[in-house]
Amino acid sequence: MFLTELFRTATFRITLMALAAMAGVMVMQFGLVYAQLEAVESRRSTELLKGEAELLAQMSPEHLEYVIRRRATDDLRLIINSAGLFDSGHALIAGDLRTWPKGLKADGKPHNVEIYPEEGDSYPLRVLAEKLPDGTILVLGRSFHLLSEQKLMLRHTMLVAAIPTFVFALFLGIVLSHRALSRVKEMHEAIDRIMAGDIHERLPAAKERDDLERLAGSVNRMLDRLERLMDDMREVGNDIAHDLRTPLSRMRARLERALSAGAADPAALEAAVGRAVDDLDQCLGIITALLRIAEIENSRRKAGFGQVLLADLVADVFDLYEPIAEMEDKVLVAKEGEAPCFVWGDRHLLIELLANLVDNAIKFTPEGGRITLGSQRINGAASLFVTDTGVGIAPAEREAVLSRFYRSDKSRHVPGSGLGLSLVCAIAHLHEAHVTIETGAEGIGTCFRITFPSAFLQKVEDCT
């Protein structure tokens, strides 16, 4: 079980591949040495045979015959293993080659021929036959004995060298893959702990020296991000609970008091019930807004999309909000952009977006303040903006403002679900538009800007 697991590791497989490569290289090297050995021996025997034949050919026939006879007890035997002097009819005159080797030509060149002795097995021999001036033929032969001994030695060497190498490599592979396996096992255990709910657990990444540790490092960073998101979500959940609890507990207190007053004061009871309904409406408003944000965020459908002229949106929302701004002693101004800005979008959602921004701006602008809304084309990209002369948003707070339920400390007293800007972000996101917060004109107040992607603009222009 453990071994199969070991063999299935990547490290072990790599070891095996390295081992195979090593074996291949070894075989190739030995092959080369082998071939080289053969070539050297062949050259050497040719030289020896030729040299000796030349030397012997210069002797007188009587002396030659004597030398050939004597050769059997001579040192020469070590070099020239067999010799024979034949007459022109291939009959032996003297020497230990009993018969004329089959197929041998007397051309003074070495040939490899098979010798069939009268007793014993046949054996190969490198033979040279030289015609002498008196008509006799001198035959000299050199056996392959030396070569085969050398080859045998080489083979032995190879085996002796290869076996310990392979054993060592295999051992190394097992050790390394065991190490890798135990590291992976640690990671598995860490992941199991994370899955079991311990979200603070991290994979062992040490100093991210190798690929595995770098991967673990990436996973850890991903886990950090997920943990942050989960914290955010928990915070949002807490905020929702808190924002719902406030009106609910207010309502409960009111109803309880009205109940204890009882039928004694029907008017008070009616008033309490009426206010309780208002509180409930506030709770339902929060829930509806949440569901709506979730719905827009999850929506990939762009069925309601069409060509929208931003100036029309501005005019509509201005029309809707102007009286309320006037009533609250604030000035609402709609600004015409110099170039008409078309975007590809859902008119109703974009109205909702702009209405939320204007609503917010009116809420956070003190009496006598001024709210400007309009459309603009900046660097070819269409944008909507809403500027107010309110308290403004500190640069550090700007990102947080766009998250759910965010309420600046300055604005805790202002009623509302606190979800308006989240809704704005969700709608902008659906339109692939960016929401940015800038400082308002002349350094006062806030400017919310929705910048639409120029691709959408292009799409509209293609359609028209």
Next chain:
Amino acid sequence: MSKEDTDFFSPNGKTVLLVEDDGTIAEEIAAELTARGFKVLHEATGNAGLEAALRLEADIMVVDRLLPGLDGLSVIETMRQQGIRMPVLVLSALSAVDDRVTGLKAGGDDYLTKPFAIEELVARIEALLRRPDDTRSTKLHLGPIDMDLIERRVWRDGREIELLPREFRLLEYLMRRPGQVLTRSMLLEDVWQYRFIPRTNLVDVHIGKLRRKIDGPGEEPLIESIRGTGFRLRVPD
């Protein structure tokens, strides 16, 4: 809510077919409608609702979108295929962007998302039962008010009133529905074609401005506020 606010519309025993599977909600709606003089037929499943609709006993149908068995939209579609023109109000717990559109496409006449105030439901039922007077006439007349739709001019007792286009649109909508309670969301949806606007008191502000223009000093106020519900254009005696 005081009693005199509610008896503005006499249902004359009109019958509402309520198809709703949630027992509690159905009970509440039925109780309220009965108290206001409607007759209520309640069915809890789509199939029973469809059968009741085909018996032609009701004047209006209020149907929940999600029902056991045959769902609300299929009920409406089947009914419309049978040629029944009875007005239909769709109730839904869903609020998806195009949910309303599919509800209306299936043959519904109005769409109301849960949760809703019961007054909202009653006002919409009433509006559906009394289809607005959409005659081709270019002049509207109601009590002291005269309205010229071509020239976009308005007079009260012969005195011309200057109205902004948005105020004119609002008054025209009210003039076409005299004596009918109109809720804030109905006005937002029908006059401005908006849904999901962050504050509903926007409508109050617009009505307030219109009121100040059409009611001169000492003149009888024409637009009434119905507490907790909306507004109504008074029908002169």
